Amino acid sequence: MTILIALVPMLAWGSIGLVSGKIGGDANQQTLGMTIGAFLFSLVLFITLQPTITPWICLIGFLSGLFWSVGQNGQFHGMKYMGVSVGLPMSTGMQLALNTLAGAVFFHEWTQTRDFVIGLCALFFLVFGAYLTARQDDEKAVETSGRLYDFGKGFRALIFSTIGYGAYTIVITWAKLDPLAIILPQSIGMIMGASLFAFRKVKIDAFVWKNMASGLLWGIGNVCMLMTVQQIGLAIGFSLSQMGIIISTLGGIFILGESKTKKEFRFVIVGCLMVIIGGLLLGYLKAL
Numbered sequence: 001m002t003i004l005i006a007l008v009p010m011l012a013w014g015s016i017g018l019v020s021g022k023i024g025g026d027a028n029q030q031t032l033g034m035t036i037g038a039f040l041f042s043l044v045l046f047i048t049l050q051p052t053i054t055p056w057i058c059l060i061g062f063l064s065g066l067f068w069s070v071g072q073n074g075q076f077h078g079m080k081y082m083g084v085s086v087g088l089p090m091s092t093g094m095q096l097a098l099n100t101l102a103g104a105v106f107f108h109e110w111t112q113t114r115d116f117v118i119g120l121c122a123l124f125f126l127v128f129g130a131y132l133t134a135r136q137d138d139e140k141a142v143e144t145s146g147r148l149y150d151f152g153k154g155f156r157a158l159i160f161s162t163i164g165y166g167a168y169t170i171v172i173t174w175a176k177l178d179p180l181a182i183i184l185p186q187s188i189g190m191i192m193g194a195s196l197f198a199f200r201k202v203k204i205d206a207f208v209w210k211n212m213a214s215g216l217l218w219g220i221g222n223v224c225m226l227m228t229v230q231q232i233g234l235a236i237g238f239s240l241s242q243m244g245i246i247i248s249t250l251g252g253i254f255i256l257g258e259s260k261t262k263k264e265f266r267f268v269i270v271g272c273l274m275v276i277i278g279g280l281l282l283g284y285l286k287a288l
Contacts, residue, residue, distance in 0.1 A: 003283055006228040006240040012221030014244020017084045018251040019214045020076070025207030027076035028198040031069065033208040035187070035194040037215020038222070042187040045223070051181035060175045061182040065189020067167035072190075073197045074161025081154030084252035086134045089271070090155070092245045093130030094162040096123060096238070102170050103235030110235065115285065119235060122281035126239060129274030132267045133249045172226060173234045179226030183219070236282050243279045246272045 020030045079087035100123050104110040110119050136151075172182065202208070221241065228237035249268055252258045260268065 002228060002231050003240070005224050006232070006237055007243070008224040009221035009228075009241035010244040011247065012217045012224075012244075013241060014247030015251070016214045016217050017079060017088045017248045018255055019217065020211055021079070021084050021252070021256045023207065023210045023213070025211060026202070027073060027080055028194075028202040029205075029207045030076050030211045030214070031073045031194045032191075032198045032202055032204075033211025034072065034215040034218060035069065035190040036208070037212030038219045039187040039191055039215070040212070041216050041219030042183040045180065045219075046184045049180055051178055053181050053185065056175075057177050057181050058185040060171060060177060061185030062189035062192075064168045064172050064182070065186040065191075066193040067164045067171065068186070069190050069193025069197065070164030071161045071166075071168055072164075073194070074157045074159075074164060077157040078154045078161060081150045081157060082134075083258045084248060084256055086136070086151075086258075087154055087158065088248040088252070089130040089133040089245045091158050091161055091165075092242045093127045093134075094158060095165050096126050096130065096242055098162055098166040099169055099238040100235045102166065103173070103233050103238070106170075107173060107234060109233035118281055118285045122239065122278045122285065125274045125278030125281065126242070129271040129278060130245055132271030132274065133245060135264065135267045135271075137261045137263050169229070169234060169238055173229055176230070179223060179230060182226070183223060186222075187219075236285060239282050240279060243275055246275055 016034075020034070023030075025033070075087070075091050078091055081087070082090070100119070104116070104119060110116050225237060225241045228240070231237070249272065253260055253265075253268070
């Protein structure tokens, strides 16, 4: 059952880039709309379940929400500059490396030699698979569907995104708080952070309200990811949640119309297979 819950974020988060890409709007509009949707989801969940909230939970939740807004805004900018089918897999690979190593080293989730061998093999398959799905045919910026993509700007945006996302998950894992209690203050921090990014930069229009749909997807994935991390640790739980790159990569090609050469498409297929193998290895590690 734990593994099944861990796969919910894969489906929910893997669809976010596709939903926001289909809806449109700039990165700040997408981030703001997403945070509003996540807040509404958290508010309904809080009213329904009424978990106990303390000042410590409010502080940690608020901080993690601020960190998340840095991560998400950077990821949206990265996808704008690189495309969903390139930007999201690269973001995923960078997050996987940071969070998996943090779980194994700082939180001592891997204690035996077997854990490190299988875990690092799984991480290799996941990260290298993410790299292959994002690999381009040449080193130049490519023009796709009439848009000029800039790999350098996209990569710099993803560095900030990875730092923000890493802090968002690491601080929650360190605090060991109830996932159902933390999501409301977390969503408030998300809105505050998104509002700072959007201050005097974003036009509140239909793009913002429509992107609330991606916030609902994020909220569902977030609850399941936090529950999973508590049960099987950050290294495995977060890694399984990021297998959604299969959905986002193939969806970016077939749904959003991001073109790939034959060589790049072969890279995508092999990369997706490697991600699946990495996920299976993590499932095996959990079973042990």
